Amino acid sequence: MDLDGNPIVFRFWNSEYKGHPPYYFCTNAPGYREYLTQQAKEALAGQPDMLLIDGIHTTANALHQGGCFCSHCMTAFKGYVAENIPQQKLNALQIGDLNGFDYGRFLRDRGFTSTQFGREVLAWPSKLPLADEYLTFQQVAARGFLEEFHRAVDEMSATPIEFSTSTPLHHAKDWYPASVIDHFTIETILHPEKRQIPEDQIFRYKLADGLGKRILVTGMGNNDWTYVRDQNLKGMVRIWIAQSYAYGHNFLVPNNVWSGEDEARYESRPGNFDDLYQFVRRHADLFNGYEPVA
Numbered sequence: 001m002d003l004d005g006n007p008i009v010f011r012f013w014n015s016e017y018k019g020h021p022p023y024y025f026c027t028n029a030p031g032y033r034e035y036l037t038q039q040a041k042e043a044l045a046g047q048p049d050m051l052l053i054d055g056i057h058t059t060a061n062a063l064h065q066g067g068c069f070c071s072h073c074m075t076a077f078k079g080y081v082a083e084n085i086p087q088q089k090l091n092a093l094q095i096g097d098l099n100g101f102d103y104g105r106f107l108r109d110r111g112f113t114s115t116q117f118g119r120e121v122l123a124w125p126s127k128l129p130l131a132d133e134y135l136t137f138q139q140v141a142a143r144g145f146l147e148e149f150h151r152a153v154d155e156m157s158a159t160p161i162e163f164s165t166s167t168p169l170h171h172a173k174d175w176y177p178a179s180v181i182d183h184f185t186i187e188t189i190l191h192p193e194k195r196q197i198p199e200d201q202i203f204r205y206k207l208a209d210g211l212g213k214r215i216l217v218t219g220m221g222n223n224d225w226t227y228v229r230d231q232n233l234k235g236m237v238r239i240w241i242a243q244s245y246a247y248g249h250n251f252l253v254p255n256n257v258w259s260g261e262d263e264a265r266y267e268s269r270p271g272n273f274d275d276l277y278q279f280v281r282r283h284a285d286l287f288n289g290y291e292p293v294a
């Protein structure tokens, strides 16, 4: 729900159902949490080795589209404000009594619209009152959801299961779920057009080491995979795979990879990469229990 009270459209999916476009769900809504837990239950019935919950920055990611201002977010943010924001700051914003506080109404009363909120909320420093606090709240709330979800998965699963979430890990704020997941699964921009070993990626591997997390990597579907597919850069993909294992992390086997909206996927051929993965398996003792020296 955006600041103007309209549902937020998830533009990534270009589809419709009974005249409705796909909408953003809110991970702070109990009904949606229940639905996700049911999905996990169904997935666990197949006895998977790992469980991934995709794109958990969803509600925080709706900020640039003017959301989320649903009643669940408003109630939870009121609690966050009461616990984390000094009275002096609230007085300066003319928020005396928190009992009836509703952040959406507070902004609308000051003339802010959804479009304006979406444009300004992520600016640094933001001119919107309580914008930084709201952004932090949404990330803390998403982490809280993951923690609760992980616990529910552990209770439903017969044996402990590796649990991860996906995030691009482009910015420091993207690492907020680190304490409540076992590893990260990331789609990251590997810039094959530079025809170089990706340097940014080393930073992500070392940052993950610092947090004591392994990351499972793939490139971005609609630029990296499209590019290596169209330019036939098998060697570049081999570098990506070798680099990830050399730094103690993992690379998703590039088989039938989504490569943007043109429907043609990235397909590997026998002989392209199997020797690399066989090497890792054959010499597992060199990789398991990896500990970075620096």
Ligand SMILES: [Zn+2]
Binding pocket: 001, 026, 027, 028, 029, 059, 068, 069, 070, 071, 072, 073
């Ligand atoms: Zn919400």
